[in-house]
Amino acid sequence: xxxxxxxxxxxxxxxxxxxxxxxxxxxMTRESLAAALSEFGIxxxxxxxxxxxxxxxxxxxxxxxxxxxxxxxxxxxxDLSRSFEITRPEIVTRQISQDGTRxxxxxxxxxxxxxxxxxxxxxxGTLCVSSQVGCTLTCSFCHTGTQKLVRNLTPAEIVGQILVxxxxxxxxxxxxxxxxxxxxxxxxxxxGMGEPLYNTDSVRxxxxxxxxxxxxxxxxxxITLSTSGVxxxxxxxxxxxxxxxxxxxHATTDEVRDKLVPINxxxxxxxxxxxxxxxPRLSNAERITFEYVMLKGVNDSDADAxxxxxxxxxxxxxxxxxxxxxxxxxxxxxxxxxxxxxxxEIVNRAGYASxxxxxxxxxxxxxxxxxKSATERAxxxxxxxxxxxxxx
Ligand code: SAH
Ligand code: SF4
Numbered sequence: 001x002x003x004x005x006x007x008x009x010x011x012x013x014x015x016x017x018x019x020x021x022x023x024x025x026x027x028m029t030r031e032s033l034a035a036a037l038s039e040f041g042i043x044x045x046x047x048x049x050x051x052x053x054x055x056x057x058x059x060x061x062x063x064x065x066x067x068x069x070x071x072x073x074x075x076x077x078x079d080l081s082r083s084f085e086i087t088r089p090e091i092v093t094r095q096i097s098q099d100g101t102r103x104x105x106x107x108x109x110x111x112x113x114x115x116x117x118x119x120x121x122x123x124x125g126t127l128c129v130s131s132q133v134g135c136t137l138t139c140s141f142c143h144t145g146t147q148k149l150v151r152n153l154t155p156a157e158i159v160g161q162i163l164v165x166x167x168x169x170x171x172x173x174x175x176x177x178x179x180x181x182x183x184x185x186x187x188x189x190x191x192g193m194g195e196p197l198y199n200t201d202s203v204r205x206x207x208x209x210x211x212x213x214x215x216x217x218x219x220x221x222x223i224t225l226s227t228s229g230v231x232x233x234x235x236x237x238x239x240x241x242x243x244x245x246x247x248x249x250h251a252t253t254d255e256v257r258d259k260l261v262p263i264n265x266x267x268x269x270x271x272x273x274x275x276x277x278x279x280p281r282l283s284n285a286e287r288i289t290f291e292y293v294m295l296k297g298v299n300d301s302d303a304d305a306x307x308x309x310x311x312x313x314x315x316x317x318x319x320x321x322x323x324x325x326x327x328x329x330x331x332x333x334x335x336x337x338x339x340x341x342x343x344x345e346i347v348n349r350a351g352y353a354s355x356x357x358x359x360x361x362x363x364x365x366x367x368x369x370x371x372k373s374a375t376e377r378a379x380x381x382x383x384x385x386x387x388x389x390x391x392x
Contacts, residue, residue: 024087025058026163027156029205030212040083055214058086060179062163062172070175088160089114094168101361104164108133108157112149114193116161117366118169118185124222125169126187129161131203132194137228139248139261141293143327144193152199158206162188162216179217187222191246197230197237204241211243220244226291231267234275245279246289246320247272251299252307260299269311276315287316294323294335294343305346312352319347319354327365 028036033054034047042050053071057063066072066081089106092113096102102118117128134147162185166172169184188210190196196203207223209215225237226246237245249269251257257264264272276288290312294300308319321344324334335343340356347354360366 023083023085024156025054025084026086026088027154027159027206027209029155029208030055036084040080052214055209055212059163059209059212059215060173060217062166064088087156088163088167089157091164091168095364095366097361097364097366099360101364101366102165102168103361103364103366104161104168106161106164108153108160110151112151114153114157114161115366116165116192117361118165119360120184124186125184126189127162127165127185128189128192129158130192130194131158131190131196131199135194136198137195137261137263139228139250141250141260141295141324141330141332143330146329147193150194152202153194155202155205155209158202159209159216161192162210186218187224188218189224189226189246190243191224191226195228195230196225197227197233200233200236200240204237207241207243221286224289226289228261228263229267229272230263231271231275234279238278238280242280244286244289245276246291247276248293249290249308250293252304252311256299260293260295273311273315276312282316284316287318289318289320291320291322294321294340296324296333296335296339298332300335300339300343302342302346305343309347309350309352317352319352321347321354321356323356323359325359325362 025033030051033051037047037050038044053069057069061068063069064086066077066084066086069077072080089108092105092107094102094104100120104116104118105113106116107113112133114130114133116130119126119128130153132150132152134150135142135144136150137145139145166185171184173179188207190203203225207225210218210223211220220242221244223243224246225241225243226248227234227237228248234245237243248261249257249272250260251264252269254264254268257269267275279288282288290308292299292308312319321340323340324330324332326332326334344354344356
């Protein structure tokens with residue numbers, strides 16, 4: 001059962017009007033903020049220092065009002081507030097699962113809605129971030145893929161999801177306090193709605209802010225970008241973003257993968273795995289995660305497991321087995337537990353860690369592949385989905 005625990009005291013008063021990205025300081029890269037400040041009239045010699053000061057207020061202290069930036073002169077604060085704004089996405093609803101998972105439905109410019117999910121675990125807290133409204137790809141087992149309306153999120157809207165979650169967790173250090181050793185929000189996965197590598201530039205700018213020591217200061221190795229396999233962009237992501245990489249593999253033959261992950265028709269398994277082999281900094285400490293959704297009778301046989309370990313031979317990897325999360329009208333079923341265990345056993349014996357991802361936040365439809373905003377009800381019919389999956 002989902003509950004609605006009280007939201008942090010200051011939470012309701014944070015400005016959340018529709019953002020004007022030319023004025024919103026959130027999401028500006030160091031370079032674009034420097035350019036905006038120069039244009040605003042900050043002398044060249046001061047620009048770098050001001051960028052650092054502003055970033056510390058915005059991303060290390062979570063300040064939402066210029067007036068709270070106490071190391072800036074009052075006149076400057078007033079002038080800044082006339083030219084700029086500090087805006088986050090608006091929270092439409094927040095649901096908290098019995099297991100502590102929090103799902104946020106957020107409204108962004110244009111009245112669109114996206115979801116973000118916070119998953120607390122013993123040793124970490126992970127925020128699952130969206131990169132697009134809906135998804136232009138049509139993976140047949142994914143609820144987001146049935147959502148028609150799409151636009152790319154801006155860097156502000158991507159970073160904004162992290163800020164909103166930290167606001168809600170009450171995780172901004174107060175004046176004079178040092179940031180805590182263990183952060184409630186310590187990890188990011190780009191596994192929410194959308195294909196991050198169809199929005200690479202904005203994802204890059206947002207993640208640079210997340211990783212910067214004067215920004216959100218999250219370790220590069222605590223951020224994982226998941227892609228369905230946009231091969232040319234994988235190289236660019238490795239060079240320009242540098243986070244860990246997860247690949248939605250889900251099948252071991254092109255025939256099956258063409259149906260599950262249709263982008264496979266453009267970039268088949270062999271090309272995808274070549275791009276993985278060329279990903280920078282691969283090592284045991286920085287392995288690629290292969291995600292594999294367990295669909296009953298579709299991709300879960302012993303032969304699949306054996307093919308899987310052969311395919312990825314030589315790539316430092318772990319395999320994430322995701323029991324299929326059903327959604328209304330889905331044309332698949334979750335594999336039985338003994339089948340998942342037998343599959344995992346084969347993968348383990350080949351030397352790969354293969355944690356089975358326990359579905360979290362099931363009572364609030366917050367699990368992988370279930371995200372889909374409430375307003376976008378124009379879902380394809382069951383027949384359409386089944387036809388695309390080659391099952392009709
Ligand atoms: N678009 C990106 C990231 C978002 S999806 C991608 O496809 O990688 C995050 C993960 O959830 C992907 O591995 C996706 O294939 C998986 N997924 C989608 N729908 C699912 C479902 N119904 N059950 C289990 N996993 C699902
Ligand atoms: Fe898009 Fe990823 Fe869902 Fe495929 S699995 S439809 S790429 S969000």
